[in-house]
Amino acid sequence: xxxTALRYLGQGxxxxxxxxxxxxxxxxxxxxxxxxxxxxxxxxxxVLAAGYALVTRGVPLLVLLIGCYFSLPYLGITLPVYGAAIxxxxxxxxAYMGEVFRGAIMAVPATQWDAGRSVGFRAFQTFRxxxxxxxxxxxxAPFLNTALSVVKNTSLVSAIGGWELVMAGREIGExxxxxxxxxxxxxxxxxxxxxxxARAATFVERTSHA
Amino acid sequence: MPEPLPKPLxxxxxxxxxxxxxRVLKEVSLTVGKGEVVTLIGPSGCGKTTLxxxxxxxxxxDSGTISIDGETVxxxxxxxxxxxxxxxxxxxxxxxxxxMVFQSYNLFPHLTVLDNLTAAPVKVRGLPxxxxxxxxxxxxxxxxLVEKAAQYPAALSGGQQQRVAIARTLAMEPSLILxxxxxxxxxxxxxxxxxxxxxxLAADGMTxxxxxxxxxxxREVSSRVAFMAAGEILELAPPGDLFGNPKNDxxxxxxxxxxxxxxx
Amino acid sequence: MDLAFLLRILPPLLQxxxxxxxxTALALVGAALGGLIVVAGRRSRFAAVRAVTIAYIDAMxxxxxxxxxFILYFGVPEIGLYPDAFACGAIALVLQNSAYAGExxxxxxxxxxxxxxxxxxxxxxxxxxxxFDIVLPQALRRVLPVLGSQAVVILKDSSIASTISVxxxxxxxKLLLDRSAAPYETFFMVALLYLAMAAIVLGAMKLLALxxxxxx
Numbered sequence: 198x199x200x201t202a203l204r205y206l207g208q209g210x211x212x213x214x215x216x217x218x219x220x221x222x223x224x225x226x227x228x229x230x231x232x233x234x235x236x237x238x239x240x241x242x243x244v245l246a247a248g249y250a251l252v253t254r255g256v257p258l259l260v261l262l263i264g265c266y267f268s269l270p271y272l273g274i275t276l277p278v279y280g281a282a283i284x285x286x287x288x289x290x291x292a293y294m295g296e297v298f299r300g301a302i303m304a305v306p307a308t309q310w311d312a313g314r315s316v317g318f319r320a321f322q323t324f325r326x327x328x329x330x331x332x333x334x335x336x337x338a339p340f341l342n343t344a345l346s347v348v349k350n351t352s353l354v355s356a357i358g359g360w361e362l363v364m365a366g367r368e369i370g371e372x373x374x375x376x377x378x379x380x381x382x383x384x385x386x387x388x389x390x391x392x393x394x395a396r397a398a399t400f401v402e403r404t405s406h407a
Numbered sequence: 408m409p410e411p412l413p414k415p416l417x418x419x420x421x422x423x424x425x426x427x428x429x430r431v432l433k434e435v436s437l438t439v440g441k442g443e444v445v446t447l448i449g450p451s452g453c454g455k456t457t458l459x460x461x462x463x464x465x466x467x468x469d470s471g472t473i474s475i476d477g478e479t480v481x482x483x484x485x486x487x488x489x490x491x492x493x494x495x496x497x498x499x500x501x502x503x504x505x506x507m508v509f510q511s512y513n514l515f516p517h518l519t520v521l522d523n524l525t526a527a528p529v530k531v532r533g534l535p536x537x538x539x540x541x542x543x544x545x546x547x548x549x550x551x552l553v554e555k556a557a558q559y560p561a562a563l564s565g566g567q568q569q570r571v572a573i574a575r576t577l578a579m580e581p582s583l584i585l586x587x588x589x590x591x592x593x594x595x596x597x598x599x600x601x602x603x604x605x606x607x608l609a610a611d612g613m614t615x616x617x618x619x620x621x622x623x624x625x626r627e628v629s630s631r632v633a634f635m636a637a638g639e640i641l642e643l644a645p646p647g648d649l650f651g652n653p654k655n656d657x658x659x660x661x662x663x664x665x666x667x668x669x670x671x
Numbered sequence: 672m673d674l675a676f677l678l679r680i681l682p683p684l685l686q687x688x689x690x691x692x693x694x695t696a697l698a699l700v701g702a703a704l705g706g707l708i709v710v711a712g713r714r715s716r717f718a719a720v721r722a723v724t725i726a727y728i729d730a731m732x733x734x735x736x737x738x739x740x741f742i743l744y745f746g747v748p749e750i751g752l753y754p755d756a757f758a759c760g761a762i763a764l765v766l767q768n769s770a771y772a773g774e775x776x777x778x779x780x781x782x783x784x785x786x787x788x789x790x791x792x793x794x795x796x797x798x799x800x801x802x803f804d805i806v807l808p809q810a811l812r813r814v815l816p817v818l819g820s821q822a823v824v825i826l827k828d829s830s831i832a833s834t835i836s837v838x839x840x841x842x843x844x845k846l847l848l849d850r851s852a853a854p855y856e857t858f859f860m861v862a863l864l865y866l867a868m869a870a871i872v873l874g875a876m877k878l879l880a881l882x883x884x885x886x887x
Contacts, residue, residue, distance in 0.1 A: 251866075252862075252866065254823065254869070255823065255827075255865060255866040255869035255870070256827070256862045256865050256866060256869075257826075257827035257828070257829075257830035257831075257841065257865060258827070259830045259831060259833065259841055260830055260841055260844070260858060260861055260862055260865060261862070263841070263844070263845060263848075263858065264844075264854060264855070264857075264858030264859075264861070264862065267848055267854040267858075268854045268855045268858070271852075271854065271855065345732070345733075349734070349735035349736075350735065352735040352736075352737040352738065353737065353831070355737070355834075356737075356831075356833075356834050363735075363737060363738065363741070366741075370745065376745040376746050376748075376749060377742070377745075377746030377747070377749045377750070378746075379746075380738060380741045380742045380745060380746045381742060381746065383738050383741070384734045384738040384739065384742060387733060387734045387735055387738055388730065388733045388734055391732070391733035391734070392729075392733055395729065395732055395733055
């Protein structure tokens with residue numbers, strides 16, 4: 198494997214990281230909103246939110262990506278590949294992030310609400326000062342695991358023609374025909390990106406089981 | 408003329424055990440005769456539960472020997488005094504002859520009461536299921552829980568679960584039963600029903616080693632009581648002597664604290 | 672939304688669905704069994720076996736299914752074997768999900784209180800007997816919901832085999848899209864079919880959970 202090939206893969210990995218970061222940010226923001234709606238929102242909205250979560254949990258991301266991306270021209274919208282991918286993946290993972298945040302908030306013992314109210318906090322204050330900080334600690338491990346999933350799923354962007362690590366590998370492969378080491382290199386690239394996330398998640402899981 | 412000493416069933420000879428840097432048993436020696444009930448009392452952390460768990464090798468011990476009916480527990484002593492661990496098979500076979508009842512009952516939650524009693528006789532001894540069930544029903548009758556046979560442990564009270572646990576050990580026809588704080592996790596009003604069953608076992612001549620906090624019960628059921636503190640047996644005597652005329656200072660302090668706490 | 676159109680595209684999509692079901696079922700069984708091997712290796716007495724297993728789990732956890740499928744489909748022919756596309760998809764799914772299943776089994780086993788093992792041992796059961804007859808039944812009941820979610824993941828990941836032209840549901844959808852110029856309806860149907868399959872998988876798991884409840 199030549200140096201240029203490695204550098205090319207490295208660039209692909211860089212794009213993968215940027216895509217992942219964008220998706221994580223978008224899905225976290227949407228997910229937090231989703232969690233709050235499902236926990237404290239107006240009941241009809243809650244039903245909608247639950248339905249949204251159901252759809253994203255049951256339909257493969259690839260199907261959503263292909264479906265949305267190839268539908269757009271017919272609606273007269275032309276979005277760049279990256280933009281479409283980030284939006285679709287952002288909404289897809291928002292459901293997962295929503296579950297992470299909702300689970301963390303629900304995992305804070307109900308007695309903490311009593312504790313907050315009994316010192317005089319109003320409901321919103323109790324949430325902000327007592328519940329949220331504790332939920333923040335509880336959500337780190339599943340958040341990292343979801344982030345890991347985001348990184349791995351950016352590989353699907355290649356299926357709708359976007360250029361990232363897998364696509365970089367395909368291009369080199371088509372040029373040199375040296376497929377096994379190239380794809381092993383691609384896998385290794387993902388391994389390098391994911392490894393710190395996975396280790397961090399395991400570390401948090403282990404230390405929070407006191 | 409003193410009664411002839413009962414034939415020794417369990418011989419604990421200078422057993423030492425440490426958990427890391429913490430020495431919990433310091434050259435402890437004790438003999439339990441056939442048909443005897445020996446009770447271990449003492450403050451928390453004195454090693455009484457550890458000693459009990461060494462007898463059926465749920466814990467290994469570092470030096471000294473424990474033997475049941477002449478056979479060393481968990482290890483084999485070579486001709487030159489070397490200690491070799493026994494294979495799983497032999498340890499399991501020994502445990503099948505020794506029953507243990509735990510503080511937290513430890514019934515198998517996914518099996519009915521009846522299946523809890525037949526599991527070991529069928530899987531370990533190879534008893535035919537029909538026979539095992541008949542014996543199990545007889546045992547449930549003995550502990551007064553026949554009507555619960557088809558229920559799951561979760562449906563029973565703590566005292567009932569503990570009585571089933573006792574029946575479960577009896578199903579294996581042990582020659583020795585170890586009871587580790589069997590009433591400590593029970594609500595006070597449920598303690599009596601369990602102690603009654605243990606009393607009836609003693610009356611039938613079952614050899615038992617008991618760890619308990621219930622002094623009154625220890626007094627009533629034991630042949631001899633051992634007071635342990637910091638890994639050593641400080642006094643060993645029949646209950647009348649140990650409770651009525653305690654010689655050891657720490658024992659006196661321990662009993663004094665106990666009586667003060669229970670003077671309600 | 673043209674209902675006639677939706678009905679017309681259903682037959683070719685159902686052909687793809689057959690392949691999806693076949694690959695998913697194969698992968699479910701493979702991963703369920705593979706997970707047992709993984710958890711055994713993870714809990715082995717031999718440090719070397721544990722190390723190899725942990726490395727394997729790490730590798731599966733940190734690489735996407737697509738990369739694994741590509742390595743199998745494009746890379747393996749270089750050493751003389753020519754697995755067909757379906758096989759590559761199925762093998763990749765099994766390899767990935769055995770690791771996850773193994774970790775799920777492990778979490779279940781470790782969640783069963785140690786005292787259950789002690790009770791079984793003190794009745795004279797051998798350690799292996801205690802594991803299989805007492806701990807494992809309880810462990811599996813506890814992790815049924817998580818296994819159900821993982822099964823749905825396998826179902827969804829089967830769509831990635833479409834990238835190497837396995838004629839499963841997503842691939843059928845893509846072909847129809849090129850031909851019919853109605854991507855919205857086509858993929859709406861595809862999504863509906865996946866949802867139906869996911870619902871069946873989860874329903875089956877719920878039934879299992881009713882038949883084998885956790886009793887504490």
